[in-house]
Each structure stands twice: as structure tokens, then as C-alpha cells.
Amino acid sequence: MVTEYDAIIVGAGPAGATAAMYLGRAGKNVLLVDMAKFPRDKVCGDAQGRRAASIMRELGIYEGYTQLPGKGIYGMTLSSPKGFVVHLDVEDRNNPPQGYIHRRVDFDNYLFENAVRMCPNFKIFKVTDLIIENNFVKGIIGVNEQGQTEEIRSKVVLAADGANSVVAAKFGLNKNPLAHFIVAIRAYYKNVEGMSDRIEIHLVERVIPGYFWIFPMPNKEANVGIGMVVEDMNKKKLNLQEAMLREIKENPLFKDRFKDAFIETPPGIRGWSLPVGSHHRKCYGNGFMLLGDAASLIDPLSGEGIGNALISGKISAQITMEALEKNDFSEKFLKKYDTELWKIVEPEMKLNYKLQKIAKRFPGLIDKLLEKANKDDKFKKKLEKHVPYTSNRDELLKKDFLSELGLAATFLGI
Ligand SMILES: Cc1cc2nc3c(=O)[nH]c(=O)nc-3n(C[C@H](O)[C@H](O)[C@H](O)COP(=O)(O)OP(=O)(O)OC[C@H]3O[C@@H](n4cnc5c(N)ncnc54)[C@H](O)[C@@H]3O)c2cc1C
CATH class of the missing domain: 3.50.50.60 (FAD/NAD(P)-binding domain)
Known part of the structure; x- marks a missing residue:
């Protein structure tokens, strides 16, 4: 049978x-x-x-x-195209982390x-x-x-x-x-300086509207990569691998931290698509x-x-x-x-798609948001509720300023 x-x-x-x-x-x-x-x-x-x-x-x-080998995450470091940097801490470090890098x-x-x-x-x-x-x-x-x-x-x-x-x-x-496909590459780096228990997302000028990430791992290791919507990548004619290596070598935010760093091989630099x-x-x-x-x-x-x-x-x-x-x-x-x-x-x-479009259309807004966060603690606390991988989704979808940004985008026809 x-x-x-x-x-x-x-x-x-x-x-x-x-x-x-x-x-x-x-x-x-x-x-x-x-x-x-x-x-x-x-x-x-x-x-x-x-x-x-x-x-x-x-x-x-x-x-x-x-218990798996890896790193607990307590926040996010975010940088803007003009190089404003903000450290967002989402959890009390006495509590277990809500996000991990494994x-x-x-x-x-x-x-x-x-x-x-x-x-x-x-x-x-x-x-x-x-x-x-x-x-x-x-x-x-x-x-x-x-x-x-x-x-x-x-x-x-x-x-x-x-x-x-x-x-x-x-x-x-x-x-x-193609507007709904991202392509991204990733490499494991060893011997990176200045790693913390925050994930890092850098919206650097030469890569925007793509994003450059450095995710911390134990022992000065990091998961490093760049991702971009395929439609934007084609328009910008950007080679992701070249872009990543260039930022690591030249960008004042990273170059000293990666001075003695090297890529783990295998697996080397690898890419994949994200529908x-x-x-x-x-x-x-x-x-x-x-x-x-x-x-x-x-x-x-x-x-x-x-x-x-x-x-x-x-x-x-x-x-x-x-x-x-x-x-x-x-x-x-x-x-x-x-x-x-x-x-x-x-x-x-839906909300995050709107925010993605706002960030693409108005990159100057990201500079303004981060500049404000560094001066205004109350505003920074609001941003802290939205750190990916750690934020509470129910909170995220309550009516607050990011939802309002999404609403504004609807009115603007974005
Ligand atoms: C560069 C990059 C960075 C990312 N970073 C993150 C991140 O930090 N956090 C996050 O949450 N998500 C991230 N993602 C997305 C995440 O990797 C995927 O969403 C996740 O892997 C989806 O899981 P899945 O089980 O659907 O598919 P997969 O993990 O791809 O698993 C599919 C499985 O199917 C098997 N398979 C495929 N074809 C066949 C076949 N024909 N016959 C039999 N078996 C088959 C494969 O061997 C594989 O084991 C990232 C993606 C990329 C590309």
C-alpha cells in the first residue's frame, strides 16, 4: 500500500x-x-x-x-547619513535580554x-x-x-x-x-573593536536607502552586512560587496574599529534575497x-x-x-x-513599509530625528520603544509618534 x-x-x-x-x-x-x-x-x-x-x-x-552560544541584546546604536549617532537602550540590563544574536x-x-x-x-x-x-x-x-x-x-x-x-x-x-525584494550580503568579522550589547544599524550616506549592520557576537566577533531593496540597488547601480568593504575601510565611524579585523573564511562574504x-x-x-x-x-x-x-x-x-x-x-x-x-x-x-518609504524619500529626516534624540531625552525614550528584535510589538502599534509618522505618510500619499 x-x-x-x-x-x-x-x-x-x-x-x-x-x-x-x-x-x-x-x-x-x-x-x-x-x-x-x-x-x-x-x-x-x-x-x-x-x-x-x-x-x-x-x-x-x-x-x-x-543557552546557545551567542549574545544577548539590550539596545541599538543607530547612525544617520550625516553621521549623527544615538545609542538606544531598551532593557534594564539586570533583566534577561529580549533579543539574541545566535x-x-x-x-x-x-x-x-x-x-x-x-x-x-x-x-x-x-x-x-x-x-x-x-x-x-x-x-x-x-x-x-x-x-x-x-x-x-x-x-x-x-x-x-x-x-x-x-x-x-x-x-x-x-x-x-522588485520594490518588494531586498538583497543582502553578510560576513563574519573577527577582531572588531568597540563591540557592545547593542545591535548597530548605520544608514550611511553612500549606502542609503540601504542599511549597513554590525551585530555583536562574543569574543570581538561581529555579523556584518548590507541590505537594499532590489529596485533601489538597480537604480543606484550599487555593488553591495564593494560598498560594504569601502565603508569598513573609509568611514570614520568604523575604520579604526576594523583596523585589525578580518573576515572568517569560510563562509566569506555571502548573499541571499529577502522577499x-x-x-x-x-x-x-x-x-x-x-x-x-x-x-x-x-x-x-x-x-x-x-x-x-x-x-x-x-x-x-x-x-x-x-x-x-x-x-x-x-x-x-x-x-x-x-x-x-x-x-x-x-x-x-504596513506601518514599517510606510516608515521605509519615509526614510527613503526624506533621508534628511533621519538626521533630524537622531539630532533631536541626542538633545531630548523624552524623545529618545520614545525611539527606544521601536528597537527591532527587542521592542514589544503591541506597544509599537499603539498610537504613538511612529504610528503618527505612518499616518502622515498616508496623507502625503507615500
Ligand atoms: C543577509 C540576510 C540577513 C538577514 N538577517 C535577519 C536577521 O538578523 N533576523 C531575522 O529575523 N531575519 C533575518 N533575515 C531573514 C531570515 O533569514 C529569513 O526570514 C528566515 O531564514 C526564514 O526562515 P524559513 O524557514 O522560511 O527559510 P530558510 O531559513 O531559508 O529555510 C529553508 C529551508 O528549506 C530548505 N530547502 C530549500 N529548498 C528546498 C528544496 N527544494 N527541497 C528541500 N528542502 C529545501 C533549505 O535547505 C532550508 O533549510 C535575513 C536574511 C538575509 C538574506
């Missing part, structure tokens, strides 16, 4: 591993596949924040997560190990195509570890196969307009759902995608369980996944 799983999850990164944990602990018959052997690296800034933390708490794996090779492997503990059917398998019958996805086709082509059947497929999702591509759902949620990608169809980057859920302002990947893992697992109960895997039923997911992610996505 042909085996038919309740669900197949394609991709064991943060989104897929989370879905596997929720479905596995509910006793569902699930197969998790990934083309990579874990531990594996993923190009990333390595910052994880409150959203990811709340899901890990719910799954009972948060304490172990905090290398993805460690973080993803931790999630993967927990996923396999709760959902033991794992297979190294590269998905190349889907089984489609009567307009419904009925399973996956691909190549197993032995190099043989195999077909595996399931009632539903959860596609958590990342930014280059084979499943999203199969249905033509991967085509974000962002300023474009609401349809993330369901007959017999399938898209999760994480495959569903284009990255924040357009901060580049934060891990938290939403975990949320999509949780919601897709809930909807899978409902679909199994009702024996209904139709597009009509699975639309509920899109609705429930976007109820959670949309308000912040």
Missing part, C-alpha cells in the same frame, strides 16, 4: 521546524524533508527577537535556546533537533516538483539521499523551502515586484500552504524574518489540524491560513 502522510513539510529551517514541532506533538503523521544535512548555515544577520521567543516559550524550548548554524540546528524529537520522520530530500492530481497538490517529487527520484504522498504540503521556494515558483506565487511582506503574497492553494520566506513574510524595514517564519509555522500547523479534522484541503478552506496569519503580521508590516 502507498504511504500517505497527513502532511509533508518541505524545508526544516525556522518555519518548517516550527510547523513540525506543533504537528508532531499533536501526534500527526508528518514527514519533514530538507535538501540540506543539519547543521547547515543560512545567510542571515542572526538576530532573533521577541516574536520568535514567544513561540519557543510555547513549545517549551526557550530555556535551551538562551549564529544561524546553531539556532537552526537547535530548532531542527527539537523538531526531529517531536516529529521523528525526517528525510534528506531535494524537492524538484509536486504530485498534482485533479488540480490538488497530493505530495512531492524529488531526489533522496541515495540520488534516486522518489514520489511521496500526503494530504497537504507545507512549503517552508525559503526565498527560492520550488513550491511557490510552481504556482507562479514567487514573483514579488518582504510589503507585498502580500497569496500563501495557499488546493493542498498546499506557503510558510516563512516562501510566503514573503520578512519585515520591509528591519529585514526581520525569523519571528514571522515561526508564527507561520504555528498557524499553518493549526490550520492543517483543522483541515485534517474536516478532511478538507481545498483552496477555499486553506484561505483561512492566509487570513489568520495576516491578521497577526499585517499591522506591523
Whole structure:
């Protein structure tokens, strides 16, 4: 008899591993596949924040997560095109940090190990195509570890196969307009001076509207990178690698700090794309759902995608369980996944897209904001509520000055 799983999850990164944990602990018959052997690296800034933390708490794996090698985050250093620098401290350092920098090779492997503990059917398998019958996805086709082509059947497929999702591509759902794709590069530097427990985001003149980050790691190491919306990068004809190396060598804010620094090789400088949620990608169809980057859920302002990947893992697992109960895997039923997911992610996505556009259109405003923050402590405290990876999202969306900025942008037609 042909085996038919309740669900197949394609991709064991943060989104897929989370879905596997929720479905596995509910006793569902699930197969998790990934083309990579874990531990594996993923190009990333390595910052994880409150959203990811709340899901890990719910799954009972948060304490172990905090023990991974890495660095707790208590704030952000932000600099503006004209070189104003402000240090924003969001947490009392006597409390545990709300955000962490853990290398993805460690973080993803931790999630993967927990996923396999709760959902033991794992297979190294590269998905190349889907089984489609009567307009419904009925399973996956691909190549197993032995190099043989195999077909595996399931009632539903959860596609958590990342930014280059084979499943999203199969249905033509991967085509974000270029204004809704970011490209970013990352390198691990060793021997960097002046590292603190704050993430650093530098909106430097030659890179704006892109962003340059330095995320602290233990032992004078740092995760360093540059990201930019593809449309802007094409307009500016910027080579990200050259831009990053130039800033490190020449910018007065960094050059002394990187005087004796060098890039860890491998992995060297690596790039990857970020499909962002300023474009609401349809993330369901007959017999399938898209999760994480495959569903284009990255924040357009901060580049934060891990938290939403975990949320999509949780919601897709809930909807899978409902679909199994009702024996209904139709597009009509699975639309509920899109609705429930976007109820959670949309308000912040919309606000941050507006802020991204304001920052692009009025870079002088960033100079003014930071200049003011350095003179006006009350204003600085307001900014501190919005530090990515550590800020409380409920607070963020309350009516305050950033929301008002978003509102002003609406009036300006931005
Ligand atoms: C340079 C850069 C910096 C970033 N910085 C941050 C940051 O600091 N914080 C943050 O929150 N987010 C950051 N992001 C975004 C974050 O990396 C993603 O949002 C996150 O990895 C999404 O998780 P995922 O599980 O959806 O996909 P992934 O992490 O990409 O996992 C997908 C998995 O699917 C597997 N797979 C792919 N194709 C197939 C196939 N055909 N068959 C089988 N398996 C397959 C892959 O091997 C992989 O394990 C950054 C992204 C980039 C590019």
C-alpha cells in the first residue's frame, strides 16, 4: 500500500521546524524533508527577537535556546547619513535580554533537533516538483539521499523551502515586484573593536536607502552586512560587496574599529534575497500552504524574518489540524491560513513599509530625528520603544509618534 502522510513539510529551517514541532506533538503523521544535512548555515544577520521567543516559550524550548552560544541584546546604536549617532537602550540590563544574536548554524540546528524529537520522520530530500492530481497538490517529487527520484504522498504540503521556494515558483506565487525584494550580503568579522550589547544599524550616506549592520557576537566577533531593496540597488547601480568593504575601510565611524579585523573564511562574504511582506503574497492553494520566506513574510524595514517564519509555522500547523479534522484541503478552506496569519503580521508590516518609504524619500529626516534624540531625552525614550528584535510589538502599534509618522505618510500619499 502507498504511504500517505497527513502532511509533508518541505524545508526544516525556522518555519518548517516550527510547523513540525506543533504537528508532531499533536501526534500527526508528518514527514519533514530538507535538501540540506543539519547543521547547515543560512545567510542571515542572526538576530532573533521577541516574536520568535514567544513561540519557543510555547513549545517549551526557550530555556535551551538562551543557552546557545551567542549574545544577548539590550539596545541599538543607530547612525544617520550625516553621521549623527544615538545609542538606544531598551532593557534594564539586570533583566534577561529580549533579543539574541545566535549564529544561524546553531539556532537552526537547535530548532531542527527539537523538531526531529517531536516529529521523528525526517528525510534528506531535494524537492524538484509536486504530485498534482485533479488540480490538488497530493505530495512531492524529488531526489533522496541515495540520488534516486522518489514520489511521496500526503494530504497537504507545507512549503517552508525559503526565498527560492520550488513550491511557490510552481504556482507562479514567487514573483514579488522588485520594490518588494531586498538583497543582502553578510560576513563574519573577527577582531572588531568597540563591540557592545547593542545591535548597530548605520544608514550611511553612500549606502542609503540601504542599511549597513554590525551585530555583536562574543569574543570581538561581529555579523556584518548590507541590505537594499532590489529596485533601489538597480537604480543606484550599487555593488553591495564593494560598498560594504569601502565603508569598513573609509568611514570614520568604523575604520579604526576594523583596523585589525578580518573576515572568517569560510563562509566569506555571502548573499541571499529577502522577499518582504510589503507585498502580500497569496500563501495557499488546493493542498498546499506557503510558510516563512516562501510566503514573503520578512519585515520591509528591519529585514526581520525569523519571528514571522515561526508564527507561520504555528498557524499553518493549526490550520492543517483543522483541515485534517474536516478532511478538507481545498483552496477555499486553506484561505483561512492566509487570513489568520495576516491578521497577526499585517499591522506591523504596513506601518514599517510606510516608515521605509519615509526614510527613503526624506533621508534628511533621519538626521533630524537622531539630532533631536541626542538633545531630548523624552524623545529618545520614545525611539527606544521601536528597537527591532527587542521592542514589544503591541506597544509599537499603539498610537504613538511612529504610528503618527505612518499616518502622515498616508496623507502625503507615500
Ligand atoms: C543577509 C540576510 C540577513 C538577514 N538577517 C535577519 C536577521 O538578523 N533576523 C531575522 O529575523 N531575519 C533575518 N533575515 C531573514 C531570515 O533569514 C529569513 O526570514 C528566515 O531564514 C526564514 O526562515 P524559513 O524557514 O522560511 O527559510 P530558510 O531559513 O531559508 O529555510 C529553508 C529551508 O528549506 C530548505 N530547502 C530549500 N529548498 C528546498 C528544496 N527544494 N527541497 C528541500 N528542502 C529545501 C533549505 O535547505 C532550508 O533549510 C535575513 C536574511 C538575509 C538574506
